[in-house]
Amino acid sequence: MVRLEKRAQPSQTFAYLTPLLAVLATFLFGGLLFAALGKDPVQSILTIFWEPLFGEFAFYYRPQLLIKGAPLVLIAIGLSLGFKAGIWNIGAEGQYIMGALFGAGFGLAFYPAESVLIFPGMMLAGAFGGWIWAMIPGILKVRFGTNEILVSLMLVYVAEQFLASMSLGLLKNPEGFGFPGSRNLQQYDSAHNAEIIAGTGMHWGVVAALIAVIFAYVLLARHRLGFAVRVTGEAPRAARFAGVNPGRLILFCLGTSGLLAGLAGLFEVAGPAGQVSIDFNVGYGFTAIIVAFLGRLHPIGIVLAGLLMALTYIGGDIAQSQLGLPAAAIQVFQGMLLFFLLALDLFTNYRLRVGRVEAA
Amino acid sequence: MKLTTLLAGAAMALGLATSALADGHEKTKVGFVFVGPIGDGGWTYEHNKGRLMVEEQLGDAVETVFVENVAEGPDSERVMTQMALDGADLIFTTSFGYMDPTINIAKKFPDVKFEHATGYKRADNVSTYSARFYEGRAIQGHIAGKMTKSNIIGYIASYPIPEVIRGINAAYIHAAKVNPDVEFKIIWAYTWFDPAKEADAARALIEQGADVVLQHTDSTAPQAAAQEAGNVVTFGQASDMAQYGPFPRVSSIIDEWGPYYVARTKAVMDGTWESMDTWDGIGAGMVGIGEITDAVPADVKEEALAMKAAIADGSYHPFTGPIKKQDGSDWLAEGEVADDGTLAGMSFYVEGLTGEIPQ
Numbered sequence: 077m078v079r080l081e082k083r084a085q086p087s088q089t090f091a092y093l094t095p096l097l098a099v100l101a102t103f104l105f106g107g108l109l110f111a112a113l114g115k116d117p118v119q120s121i122l123t124i125f126w127e128p129l130f131g132e133f134a135f136y137y138r139p140q141l142l143i144k145g146a147p148l149v150l151i152a153i154g155l156s157l158g159f160k161a162g163i164w165n166i167g168a169e170g171q172y173i174m175g176a177l178f179g180a181g182f183g184l185a186f187y188p189a190e191s192v193l194i195f196p197g198m199m200l201a202g203a204f205g206g207w208i209w210a211m212i213p214g215i216l217k218v219r220f221g222t223n224e225i226l227v228s229l230m231l232v233y234v235a236e237q238f239l240a241s242m243s244l245g246l247l248k249n250p251e252g253f254g255f256p257g258s259r260n261l262q263q264y265d266s267a268h269n270a271e272i273i274a275g276t277g278m279h280w281g282v283v284a285a286l287i288a289v290i291f292a293y294v295l296l297a298r299h300r301l302g303f304a305v306r307v308t309g310e311a312p313r314a315a316r317f318a319g320v321n322p323g324r325l326i327l328f329c330l331g332t333s334g335l336l337a338g339l340a341g342l343f344e345v346a347g348p349a350g351q352v353s354i355d356f357n358v359g360y361g362f363t364a365i366i367v368a369f370l371g372r373l374h375p376i377g378i379v380l381a382g383l384l385m386a387l388t389y390i391g392g393d394i395a396q397s398q399l400g401l402p403a404a405a406i407q408v409f410q411g412m413l414l415f416f417l418l419a420l421d422l423f424t425n426y427r428l429r430v431g432r433v434e435a436a
Numbered sequence: 437m438k439l440t441t442l443l444a445g446a447a448m449a450l451g452l453a454t455s456a457l458a459d460g461h462e463k464t465k466v467g468f469v470f471v472g473p474i475g476d477g478g479w480t481y482e483h484n485k486g487r488l489m490v491e492e493q494l495g496d497a498v499e500t501v502f503v504e505n506v507a508e509g510p511d512s513e514r515v516m517t518q519m520a521l522d523g524a525d526l527i528f529t530t531s532f533g534y535m536d537p538t539i540n541i542a543k544k545f546p547d548v549k550f551e552h553a554t555g556y557k558r559a560d561n562v563s564t565y566s567a568r569f570y571e572g573r574a575i576q577g578h579i580a581g582k583m584t585k586s587n588i589i590g591y592i593a594s595y596p597i598p599e600v601i602r603g604i605n606a607a608y609i610h611a612a613k614v615n616p617d618v619e620f621k622i623i624w625a626y627t628w629f630d631p632a633k634e635a636d637a638a639r640a641l642i643e644q645g646a647d648v649v650l651q652h653t654d655s656t657a658p659q660a661a662a663q664e665a666g667n668v669v670t671f672g673q674a675s676d677m678a679q680y681g682p683f684p685r686v687s688s689i690i691d692e693w694g695p696y697y698v699a700r701t702k703a704v705m706d707g708t709w710e711s712m713d714t715w716d717g718i719g720a721g722m723v724g725i726g727e728i729t730d731a732v733p734a735d736v737k738e739e740a741l742a743m744k745a746a747i748a749d750g751s752y753h754p755f756t757g758p759i760k761k762q763d764g765s766d767w768l769a770e771g772e773v774a775d776d777g778t779l780a781g782m783s784f785y786v787e788g789l790t791g792e793i794p795q
């Protein structure tokens with residue numbers, strides 16, 4: 077007879093091992109899925125994981141990893157702070173949109189003037205847009221005790237309506253023949269978040285993501301505020317005794333995650349995406365939740381998880397094109413990753429015992 | 437700098453490969469970038485049918501590849517680059533939002549041909565193509581105006597862009613022509629494909645008394661909502677949606693991309709491909725009118741088919757004056773026909789429509 081037994085202490089080994097095991101399990105079951113679809117499972121998995129990194133055209137795909145991974149990491153870092161403290165911001169997608177709208181709106185207001193001050197101003201505006209959008213659930217929670225999960229999630233749909241309205245109205249390109257979408261910021265030098273070194277994929281959003289990672293690492297490991305975050309998540313009552321002000325912590329966590337999501341939106345709209353359009357948001361804010369958990373809410377883990385997710389997107393598209401794998405199969409494959417991670421997480425806190433239950 | 441050099445190198449290598457292809461030694465590779473899933477039953481489904489026609493008609497001479505669910509923006513640029521690097525000779529990018537990405541990537545691969553659907557930016561190696569769906573809307577408007585008993589026609593619009601406004605105007609003009617009492621109720625769904633939202637919109641319109649519902653969104657959800665209501669007429673959109681016939685679906689507008697895709701692929705094979713702008717309608721076979729079912733009275737069906745024939749042979753244009761704008765100002769004088777430029781950027785309602793185009 078097999079049964080689960082709670083561990084006295086969470087297993088450190090398993091905490092680090094589960095992401096690896098989850099990836100292996102995903103390979104195995106993903107491979108079976110691909111085989112069932114009539115594709116060579118080994119070749120499919122190689123195409124997804126090997127081709128972008130070491131294939132013939134890796135020189136092109138490697139920088140793409142940064143472009144795809146940076147917004148995920150930037151948003152996930154912010155989310156992880158709140159998640160550690162038990163504050164659940166599910167609406168990063170909305171904050172990402174608002175950051176892009178505020179930032180792009182600021183830049184476009186100056187079109188066609190050129191100045192080195194425009195881009196920094198856009199960054200401030202973008203960060204403010206994301207921050208203010210996250211403060212709505214924050215203040216409502218602190219003041220009225222509303223549920224931040226629901227409020228932040230609902231505000232995503234409000235933000236999407238704003239995005240559509242802006243693309244069709246206020247920010248619409250006056251030279252766009254009535255079609256929706258703003259001017260392309262890639263063609264506006266002062267506002268363009270260009271690659272810092274061409275061909276490397278390294279734009280300011282990547283730099284910001286790296287800074288955020290270091291900032292979060294130092295905060296959690298060294299700073300009193302980081303201690304407050306950790307202790308609130310692990311033992312809320314103890315946190316009260318330690319003098320943590322829960323209201324301020326909520327506002328800090330939601331505000332920071334909103335700010336970073338807003339920045340991610342600004343860097344995306346001013347760089348790789350180029351314009352505000354109805355379908356500008358592609359789900360980075362939601363995928364970042366997966367990235368945060370896949371990375372164990374640890375700054376370094378999040379970097380690795382963000383790159384891994386980016387890899388599955390890029391490799392997944394290659395597999396679609398080269399092997400004819402349907403997009404849905406790739407999505408199932410990505411879903412498996414989170415599923416196995418959460419399932420295997422059980423073993424961090426529990427162990428399997430084989431044998432009879434001893435009589436009490 | 438380095439990447440540009442590398443890409444240029446790759447592009448040159450491909451250029452050599454392309455010239456070899458023109459000799460017929462190797463397969464011509466055609467890529468398709470799709471915005472939705474190929475099983476959406478509407479927009480992407482029809483583009484994929486076009487792809488399949490290329491494979492079917494050109495057989496071993498071609499190889500097609502596609503990626504579905506590609507987000508507009510950097511993801512689409514990556515997918516196009518990947519196809520070009522993998523040796524595609526011709527790439528169809530089938531959503532308006534791929535416009536700037538297509539132009540960006542086309543610059544990096546001057547020897548690869550690109551075809552962008554529904555956009556307005558072209559380059560030496562980028563063509564654009566779109567269909568005159570408003571021609572089909574005119575026929576729908578005629579049938580709708582004849583069949584409504586409540587004189588209220590519901591319209592599920594997607595986004596307030598010229599393409600959609602053109603459709604509303606064309607349908608309204610022809611509905612009002614046969615039924616001056618007709619009123620259009622328009623709901624903006626702000627989506628191209630969202631079955632739940634579309635069903636809600638359809639139900640709301642039906643509750644407001646609409647007994648005909650036209651849709652400019654791609655799912656079959658409004659058809660199902662009309663079927664539930666029992667006495668509401670609908671038309672298939674993008675795809676035939678024949679499974680909802682003979683009632684509520686009494687006809688449809690079908691996107692027929694296949695012949696165009698075959699022709700353009702052949703042009704690449706022959707080396708006769710040139711950058712151009714194509715805007716074809718019923719006459720050229722890019723817009724199909726699905727079978728008009730027996731739920732439509734025989735005389736109405738006959739009139740509708742006559743209009744279809746007249747549009748096809750060019751003797752009738754759906755936007756023929758006299759037509760005034762909503763504010764009462766003159767647009768087209770008696771017998772005057774709308775020019776393509778105005779139609780392409782249409783951002784106003786014609787006289788008789790109520791409400792405002794949202795901003």
